[in-house]
Amino acid sequence: MKHLDFWFEFASTYSYPAAMRIEKLAAERGVKVRWHAFLLGPIFKAQGWRDSPFNLFPAKGNYMWHDMQRVCQRYNLPFVKPSRFPLNGLQAARIACWYQDAKWLSAFVKAVFQANFVKDLNIADPAVLEQILNDLQLDAEAILTQAQSVESKARLQAANQQAVRLGIFGAPFFIAGQEPFWGQDQLELALDWCLHSEANLSSFG
Template sequence: MRTIEFWYEFASTYSYVTAMRIGRVAAAAGVAVRWRPFLLGPIFKELGWNDSPFNIYPAKGRYMWRDFERVCEGEGLPLKLPPVRFPQNGVKAARLALAGEADGWTPDFTCAVFYANYAEQRDISDEDTLRGLLSRIGVDPERAFAAANAPANKEALFAQVAEAKTRGIFGAPFFTVGDEPFWGNDRLEAALRWAKA
């Protein structure tokens, strides 16, 4: 089975939409998905940005929020804008998602975090929130946090960001099929077609 790599950042609006649909769409296409959580902050800093471009450029931000509403409505996804500052800090969630890869709970946890952020208006940087989400999907929070906070896992997340930079990834969601890049939720189907071909 061919594989698509799904690079996502928990602060990313459109990554929410992709996370909630990629499993279904990829399965229908007969393509496996590797979930790759990473952090956009270090990449943005290298571009000279100290914030999301949607905050730096207000016109772009206004358009994105309206478009995001339309896309969520089209996908039947609930949307409540985050009550805390956008973008939220997703470092702890990314460490947890990466730690869950070995045991196979990364997709379920990822979807739970995105849903908490964009449908339930919850603070995804809060450990109690994350512990509750882990329990909701049947994962022991203590074990998960121990794995996430292990030095090797923290280094693995840094390595994941470094790999994203090396591969020219500059936003999220991003998909790679081998060395072929695709950027944006609306390019998912194109990436799946490429994987099948």
């Protein structure tokens, strides 16, 4: 089965519509989605940014918030500009990374994005994550404890190193075979590429 690698960061605005849209679009094309949580913070820091580029560069930030409203309206997704941005998605990312193959993974990821970009909740707060896990009928305590483990931390660090090796510099980022696509508006193109990937060998990287 063809698959698409979907790299997302919980603090990334445009990752939210991508996460909400990807399953239906992938299913329509018979493509399997592989969900990869990672952190943009270390990648930005390595290039000298100590904050989101949307905060560092106000014109770009103004545009993004306007565009996010427009994009979410286009896809009939609710959107509420968070009162704080960016929030720290570290704990949520450790969970999503460790439980990458769990059946409930996509439901968890979507609920965290909705907490951040619809309910204006602080996803860095363990109580918010606990509530999300409880709502999914999961063992919140066991999952949150696992996320604090040395191996969970190492797993996310390894994912971030892989992201850097793959040339990922922003989110959402999609990889179809070896073909990279950056930005939520490239989602359909990335999925379509999966269906024709043998005819379009990439020379990227």
